[in-house]
Amino acid sequence: MTTDILNASTSRSNESAKRSLRMFLPPVLTGALILGIWYLISYVLLDPKRRFLLRPPHEVFNVGFANVDNFSEMMVGLWETTKTAFWGLLIAIVLGFVLAVIMSQAKFIERAIFPYAVVLQAIPILAIVPLIGFWFGYGFMPRVFICVIISLFPIIVNTLFGLLSADSGMHDLMTLHQASRITRLRKLMFPAALPAIFAGLRISAGLSVIGAIVGDFYFGQGATGIGQLLKRYAARLQGEQLLASVIVSSFLGVLVFGCFGWLAQRVVGKWASDNRAGD
Amino acid sequence: MRFPDGTDALDDVSLSVDSGEFVTIVGPSGCGKSTLLKIASGLLKASSGTVDVDPAGIGYVFQDATLLPWRTVWRNVELLTELHGISKAERERRVREAVDLVGLTGFEGHYPKALSGGMKMRASLARTLTMKPPVFLFDEPFGAVDEITRERLNEETLKLFEQERFAGLFITHSISEAVFLSTRVLVMSSRPGRIVESVDVPFEYPRHPDIRFDSTFGEISAHISHALRGAHA
Numbered sequence: 001m002t003t004d005i006l007n008a009s010t011s012r013s014n015e016s017a018k019r020s021l022r023m024f025l026p027p028v029l030t031g032a033l034i035l036g037i038w039y040l041i042s043y044v045l046l047d048p049k050r051r052f053l054l055r056p057p058h059e060v061f062n063v064g065f066a067n068v069d070n071f072s073e074m075m076v077g078l079w080e081t082t083k084t085a086f087w088g089l090l091i092a093i094v095l096g097f098v099l100a101v102i103m104s105q106a107k108f109i110e111r112a113i114f115p116y117a118v119v120l121q122a123i124p125i126l127a128i129v130p131l132i133g134f135w136f137g138y139g140f141m142p143r144v145f146i147c148v149i150i151s152l153f154p155i156i157v158n159t160l161f162g163l164l165s166a167d168s169g170m171h172d173l174m175t176l177h178q179a180s181r182i183t184r185l186r187k188l189m190f191p192a193a194l195p196a197i198f199a200g201l202r203i204s205a206g207l208s209v210i211g212a213i214v215g216d217f218y219f220g221q222g223a224t225g226i227g228q229l230l231k232r233y234a235a236r237l238q239g240e241q242l243l244a245s246v247i248v249s250s251f252l253g254v255l256v257f258g259c260f261g262w263l264a265q266r267v268v269g270k271w272a273s274d275n276r277a278g279d
Numbered sequence: 280m281r282f283p284d285g286t287d288a289l290d291d292v293s294l295s296v297d298s299g300e301f302v303t304i305v306g307p308s309g310c311g312k313s314t315l316l317k318i319a320s321g322l323l324k325a326s327s328g329t330v331d332v333d334p335a336g337i338g339y340v341f342q343d344a345t346l347l348p349w350r351t352v353w354r355n356v357e358l359l360t361e362l363h364g365i366s367k368a369e370r371e372r373r374v375r376e377a378v379d380l381v382g383l384t385g386f387e388g389h390y391p392k393a394l395s396g397g398m399k400m401r402a403s404l405a406r407t408l409t410m411k412p413p414v415f416l417f418d419e420p421f422g423a424v425d426e427i428t429r430e431r432l433n434e435e436t437l438k439l440f441e442q443e444r445f446a447g448l449f450i451t452h453s454i455s456e457a458v459f460l461s462t463r464v465l466v467m468s469s470r471p472g473r474i475v476e477s478v479d480v481p482f483e484y485p486r487h488p489d490i491r492f493d494s495t496f497g498e499i500s501a502h503i504s505h506a507l508r509g510a511h512a
Contacts, residue, residue, distance in 0.1 A: 169345035172322055176339055177362045187358070191349045271349045271390045
């Protein structure tokens with residue numbers, strides 16, 4: 001009997017090792033494959049004279065990340081971009097939330113505002129960026145403004161959808177007990193909206209980063225962010241640094257996405273029936 | 280009662296329930312039972328007629344448990360006392376009592392998603408009990424739970440009624456549930472909803488679960504069943 005139990009527990013620890021292997025092996029393999037293809041293109045497919053088009057991975061690392069001057073230039077740019085994206089997102093959250101709450105209070109308010117939210121969403125960001133620069137200049141606030149425009153819609157839509165998703169039986173209960181609008185909002189609609197709000201935040205956070213980079217790229221002046229660096233590296237054919245900044249900017253997006261996912265898990269993970277908002 | 284599209288949901292329905300009386304309405308789906316309950320509670324306005332119930336004294340038990348998923352059992356049961364601004368100490372006392380009464384002791388910290396259907400219904404009942412309502416309206420509360428759980432919940436509802444002696448109005452389409460619980464069973468027809476039969480149930484309270492196997496119980500059930508069939512034809 002004792003041996004049986006021992007066997008069972010060893011096989012279980014094997015089992016968990018196997019499971020983590022199954023978790024991590026596939027993405028690691030994909031990563032290795034991508035690096036392999038990258039090397040293949042750099043060294044085999046590209047003529048040595050044209051190798052500047054795609055420098056091999058280790059050179060990108062050496063020039064872009066291991067060189068202190070280059071790396072710090074990129075980090076300063078990244079910090080500028082992060083600041084812009086952060087303020088843009090924050091304003092979009094506050095504005096989007098307020099608008100959604102107002103829209104949730106009466107159908108006619110929703111009808112009055114919603115089409116314009118869609119219009120805002122439909123404006124191609126590349127079309128609005130020069131206009132914003134033309135009107136408001138190329139400083140910090142116009143950049144933030146671009147981030148707000150690009151990240152506002154998902155917050156409005158998801159928050160509104162969430163607020164309106166509250167159970168009708170619970171609404172009846174609130175009515176029966178003469179709950180005020182504020183109480184209804186605070187105790188029923190807002191908590192019910194949280195999973196959807198977080199889903200919106202994750203989308204908007206990524207969009208705000210894109211807004212900050214695009215704005216910086218097209219403004220081409222003012223404090224130097226990742227956008228301007230991308231443009232500069234491309235113009236000077238600095239392939240290693242160009243690729244390094246692409247990697248860094250996508251890393252910023254991933255980081256922001258991950259942060260909100262973690263936050264969602266902390267806030268609604270305990271009770272939300274589907275974990276989609278938090279995974 | 281007439282809906283905006285002109286459909287008459289209810290036609291000339293009149294009933295009164297005294298405290299200590301448990302009246303059940305049985306009828307087919309779509310006969311307007313729930314509409315009747317919504318009118319009685321004030322959630323819907325009748326297109327004609329009057330309702331004479333103090334809305335503050337109504338305890339409404341919904342078709343589903345309608346719990347807030349982000350609140351634990353304890354906090355869900357506490358909700359109504361919170362809405363009515365009752366002091367913390369008094370809230371604590373009432374929630375404790377209600378949770379114990381429905382047999383959810385030990386599950387206070389659980390979230391609804393971790394509860395079975397029957398336990399959710401118990402939590403919902405406990406929430407209503409905290410307000411000590413003199414009038415209970417039950418809107419097919421046990422329709423979604425399995426038969427075994429349903430019988431147990433029936434017995435517990437009966438115990439609550441025997442203890443609190445509220446005025447109960449219960450909606451269901453289960454005949455045995457109706458006979459088991461009620462002092463009086465009303466049979467409703469559909470389109471438009473109309474009360475076609477009123478049957479008194481002679482069993483004394485407290486009732487034993489085994490009255491379900493009594494021959495009188497069978498006769499009353501048969502009578503109601505026939506009345507329902509007649510109403511449908």
